[in-house]
Amino acid sequence: MLFTKASEYAMLSLIYISQKSSPVDVDTMSSELGISKSFLAKILQSLAREGILISFKGANGGFLLADVPENISIKKIIESAEKRKTAVFECSISHDDCPTNKGAICQIWSTFNALQIQLDDFLDTIKLSDIIKK
Template sequence: MLLTKASEYALLSLIAISQKETPQDVDTLSTQLGISKSFLAKILQSLAKEGVLRSFKGAHGGFLLTPEARKMTIKHIIECAEKRAMNVFECSPSPGHCPNNRAEFCKIWPFLNKLQTKIDDFLDTMTLNDIIKD
């Protein structure tokens, strides 16, 4: 599926973090956004590992956006949060990805592929900064 809770929570937390000048800790963000602390911590750690966030340890630790984060595409951020390529359906990149071995007679794959291309193109043009500004 295209967007999961991980994608949603990643974007919500990045917007919240972008509004602060000091590192934001998981406890505060979890409470502010109404997200499970453990789930949010995993998402933020993934984003830090991928260079979207900077992580700070210690009593005043937390997360800040990297200087490059605002220029990153939404597609890239979603893929960092999801830890996989963003696909509308499993088969959308190619009929060979069909989980049910129906590729040879599938009539909806061309539609799914066109949808995937349009979504990819759209999310490749939107940056985190575009969302933050709105």
């Protein structure tokens, strides 16, 4: 699984926002975190669409966390930022959905699928609050 800059920037921006009591605008975050404004805006909109952030429009607009950091999993953050499920390997979650139609004879699927399940469970247990504490 590859975490891109989108995942990294999503987590950095959520940590930043978690430390504020009023909405934080993209310009301020972009400047403070050294992230491209347009890229950051796209990431924050994705996080808002997925219910991680609340978006406020207008002169005093910006973003706030939609929930407390203890309730926001890293898995949800990554999947929202990346706009895809976390994946150990580029394969389907079922033998029946194999893109090469060879799922029934695949020798590696069961091992990688077990790893995927463990990874998903692990990322669900790590919360934004765990990262903030460190």
